[in-house]
Amino acid sequence: MTGPFFKKIISGAWDKREVHRAGWIIMDSAKTIQNGYLEIENGLIKEVFAGTPKGIFIDHGPGVLIPPLVNAHLHLELSALKNRLSFDKGFQPWVRSLLELRQTLGTEALIREAKKAASDLQALGTLYVGEVSTLGITKQILENSGLSGVFFKEYLGSGNDEIGNVRKNAPLSFSVAGHAPHTSSPKLLKDLKNQSGSAGLPFSIHVAESEEESEFIFYGKGAWADFLTERGIDYGRWGIGSKTPVAYLDHMGLLDSLTLAVHLLHITKEDMDILARSQVKICVCPRSNRNLHSRLPDIENMLKKGLRPALGTDSLASCDSLDIFDEMAFVAKHYPKLDPQTVFSMATLNGAEALGLEHITGALSKGKKADFIYLPVDEKKKTKLFERIVSNEY
Ligand SMILES: [Zn+2]
Structure with a gap:
């Protein structure tokens, strides 16, 4: 089911602080947060949190943020x-x-x-x-x-x-x-x-x-x-x-x-x-x-x-x-x-x-480059979420 949003590629070297929120954040295959957000500073991920952010933030929608x-x-x-x-x-x-x-x-x-x-x-x-x-x-x-x-x-x-x-x-x-x-x-x-x-x-x-x-x-x-x-x-x-x-x-x-x-x-x-x-x-x-x-x-x-x-x-x-x-x-x-x-x-x-890039990318965690993808996969269950992402069904 395609939600109200489309796949988006978010990539860049921001020199300011930004907060990106979504229904899910897949940090890596073992760490998944339902309803969470990323704090970005100087082009890097500063921290990943569960919950809804306070203050100004970019809400990507009910889907999922994943690493590039x-x-x-x-x-x-x-x-x-x-x-x-x-x-x-x-x-x-x-x-x-x-x-x-x-x-x-x-x-x-x-x-x-x-x-x-x-x-x-x-x-x-x-x-x-x-x-x-x-x-x-x-x-x-x-x-x-x-x-x-x-x-x-x-x-x-x-x-x-x-x-x-x-x-x-x-x-x-x-x-x-x-x-x-x-x-x-x-x-x-x-x-x-x-x-x-x-x-x-x-x-x-x-x-x-x-x-x-x-x-x-x-x-x-x-x-x-x-x-x-x-x-x-x-x-x-x-x-x-x-x-x-x-x-x-x-x-x-x-x-x-x-x-x-x-x-x-x-x-x-x-x-x-x-x-x-x-x-x-x-x-x-x-x-x-x-x-x-x-x-x-x-x-x-x-x-x-x-x-x-x-x-x-x-x-x-x-x-x-x-x-x-x-x-x-x-x-x-x-x-x-x-x-x-x-x-x-x-x-x-x-x-x-x-490629020897694990300190830069491969996961959405502290210190990694602030590149990520938003996928419009609106899903309640984690197992199903991964299934739909890897099979390109959304
Ligand atoms: Zn070849």
């Missing part, structure tokens, strides 16, 4: 490829056509669509992102967009390119990413990890996304081996063989609490143990995985292992939208065993932690 959503893995720079590629020929043909089309479209179109996608994202309430960019064209777009999070310049291949600078800078930091274990040399991956790690920044990498990747890392042959050979990349000394992609990265010393492992679609029980032991951050992109690989990540077992998956969408080349409300709804629908509070955490706090 976090898209921990996306590629804004591929936004121009929306609805341009078919998924049904398999993953590798999709990658080939992606590279060709990206070239054909040209930088101007890529920039134009990336700008539009960044602005759409904010309007829908995803205010924090982990943007991964191979071309580097989205760095400035992100800086000018008002989106916060981490910009990852992505590298792949033998590692002969010079690695750009990293910079820790709240609320938008600049770090580096390795493309994937099967596309990047160990030397390159280690250099990238050292560079980001020394600045205390997250290092992002796609891991265990396709069967071809696992086949290549385990056997050193197959479609990816041909793909690399075709591009003149010599993987003879990469040290691959008899390992899963997760074990291979672990062996290289790349998995720790500052690494963000994305996808994890083909992982074994042993991999799950490695991920848990190394305290690596993880991000899943279920809608993209379904489109490209007709398979979904094992989120239930990740949670059982104590891992806290964040949500990402990947790009518009493999997913219908970059909106984390849509990703949450997909997860709620396809993983009926997950309770709605868990799904909510994936889209908020887990995402903030994955």
